[in-house]
Amino acid sequence: MTAANTFDLIVIGAGSGGIAASRRAASHGAKVLLIEGTRVGGTCVLRGCIPKKLMMYASEMSSAFSEASAFGWSEVTSQFDVARWTQAKDNELNRLEGVYRQMLANSGVQTLLGHARITGERTVEANGETYRAERILIATGGAPSIDGIPGLEQAWTSDDVLQLSALPKSLLVIGAGYIAVEFASILARLGVHVSMAYRADLPLRGFDEDLRAQAAQALESLGVTLHASARSQALSKHAGGFALRLEDGTELQADAVLNATGRKPNIRGLGLESVGIATDASGAIPVDADSRTTAPGIWAIGDVTNRVNLTPVAIAEGRAFADTEFGGRHIQANHANVASAVFCSPPIATIGLTEAQAMERGPTDVYVSQFRPMKKAFVGSQERTYMKLIVDRTTDRVSGIHMLGADAPEIIQGLAIAISAGATKRDFDNTMAMHPTSAEEFVLMREPARRHG
Numbered sequence: 001m002t003a004a005n006t007f008d009l010i011v012i013g014a015g016s017g018g019i020a021a022s023r024r025a026a027s028h029g030a031k032v033l034l035i036e037g038t039r040v041g042g043t044c045v046l047r048g049c050i051p052k053k054l055m056m057y058a059s060e061m062s063s064a065f066s067e068a069s070a071f072g073w074s075e076v077t078s079q080f081d082v083a084r085w086t087q088a089k090d091n092e093l094n095r096l097e098g099v100y101r102q103m104l105a106n107s108g109v110q111t112l113l114g115h116a117r118i119t120g121e122r123t124v125e126a127n128g129e130t131y132r133a134e135r136i137l138i139a140t141g142g143a144p145s146i147d148g149i150p151g152l153e154q155a156w157t158s159d160d161v162l163q164l165s166a167l168p169k170s171l172l173v174i175g176a177g178y179i180a181v182e183f184a185s186i187l188a189r190l191g192v193h194v195s196m197a198y199r200a201d202l203p204l205r206g207f208d209e210d211l212r213a214q215a216a217q218a219l220e221s222l223g224v225t226l227h228a229s230a231r232s233q234a235l236s237k238h239a240g241g242f243a244l245r246l247e248d249g250t251e252l253q254a255d256a257v258l259n260a261t262g263r264k265p266n267i268r269g270l271g272l273e274s275v276g277i278a279t280d281a282s283g284a285i286p287v288d289a290d291s292r293t294t295a296p297g298i299w300a301i302g303d304v305t306n307r308v309n310l311t312p313v314a315i316a317e318g319r320a321f322a323d324t325e326f327g328g329r330h331i332q333a334n335h336a337n338v339a340s341a342v343f344c345s346p347p348i349a350t351i352g353l354t355e356a357q358a359m360e361r362g363p364t365d366v367y368v369s370q371f372r373p374m375k376k377a378f379v380g381s382q383e384r385t386y387m388k389l390i391v392d393r394t395t396d397r398v399s400g401i402h403m404l405g406a407d408a409p410e411i412i413q414g415l416a417i418a419i420s421a422g423a424t425k426r427d428f429d430n431t432m433a434m435h436p437t438s439a440e441e442f443v444l445m446r447e448p449a450r451r452h453g
């Protein structure tokens with residue numbers, strides 16, 4: 001083993017978590033090798049959050065155009081060309097990849113393109129070379145799950161939708177999680193006839209029940225046809241498109257199908273067996289609160305561990321690992337009160353307990369505000385904003401905040417600080433409103449809509 005092939009840390013996977021961990025470890029003086037199979041940036045930058053949000057921005061233009069005349073502009077007529085969007089998005093992602101590569105180089109992290117395979121507790125093989133490090137960090141993320149329903153492998157995944165050169169006339173989305181709801185909403189606004197088939201009675205399992213109902217209504221307002229309680233049996237492809245057969249015998253037809261049935265940890269070809277790491281039932285690498293695997297000298301962070309599968313969480317886990325192992329400070333990522341957003345139309349954002357969870361814990365007051373936002377009311381749109389505060393009556397602490405409405409993610413990110421700081425309802429009441437905004441409603445809720453317990 002040459003000195004050139006020996007490192008303090010080898011990180012496998014240059015996504016958000018792996019990049020953050022590499023740079024933080026290097027800033028503490030570690031000699032770091034980051035190995036990535038394809039491109040630097042990972043799911044969030046190359047196939048997820050960033051291109052999805054760029055597509056969402058494109059879809060929002062449709063209502064800007066249609067509402068313009070109500071604000072005094074002459075009629076705007078325009079056509080969306082998805083191929084032009086795809087090209088512009090690719091240019092932007094190339095630019096971002098360059099920025100990430102530059103940041104890694106500036107931090108002193110050595111980057112290697114190649115498939116990494118763990119061959120022992122301290123060794124990794126890539127491109128036929130063996131590399132050695134005292135510590136190995138697995139940050140390989142996840143990939144779309146394609147085996148939940150027979151025939152599902154023929155459907156598009158979100159990766160494909162982000163690479164389209166032409167829009168389909170109709171699209172059937174299978175699933176009702178983050179990806180399903182976001183892409184259904186985006187493509188409907190781009191003029192595609194979208195339908196959704198999902199097993200539950202409402203989309204977004206795990207979210208607050210009222211928010212789920214609001215999400216279903218919002219999707220229907222965009223023209224999305226919802227097939228709730230739909231248990232898929234098999235997907236087949238024919239000359240004119242696709243047919244999804246449901247267990248009750250119904251067949252749903254569409255020109256194209258989006259498989260949004262979840263993602264699986266990326267562990268293929270990693271060599272976990274060589275170090276005795278066994279995955280859990282979901283295929284994820286089990287880790288402790290310090291992101292340590294069962295193998296000495298090997299840690300794992302991000303979606304490959306299937307804890308809270310969100311970019312900022314993977315980054316926090318990666319930095320906590322690097323600070324603990326190389327910075328002399330024991331830090332653990334905090335998985336409590338993680339805010340999250342669904343970039344549908346209007347968007348959803350949420351933090352803390354749902355109403356049902358809060359009721360189980362003790363006496364709970366629920367404050368609700370619903371209204372037509374000024375901008376939408378002005379143009380005669382029926383779009384509504386929905387806001388909910390959950391308050392623990394015993395302590396007066398605000399334990400959950402849920403919103404569907406314009407700018408919800410921006411508003412809830414700010415309020416997440418209040419939740420983290422343990423703000424009470426009285427603190428909200430004592431905060432001066434900022435007028436005219438939608439966010440001010442959160443500090444103007446006086447009477448509970450419901451009291452439980």
Ligand code: NDP
Pocket residue numbers: 148149174175176177178179180182198199200204205232260261262263308309310340341342343
């Ligand atoms: P989710 O886990 O959010 O949703 C998966 C959906 O697929 C659910 O509706 C689930 O139904 C359904 N499903 C699963 N298996 C089957 C099956 N065999 N047959 C039919 N339906 C099935 O996954 P996503 O793919 O939407 O997102 C993956 C991850 O990416 C999420 O965990 C999220 O954290 C992250 N993400 C975050 C975003 C954001 O922060 N805005 C955006 C996009 C992704 P059921 O509810 O019945 O189980």
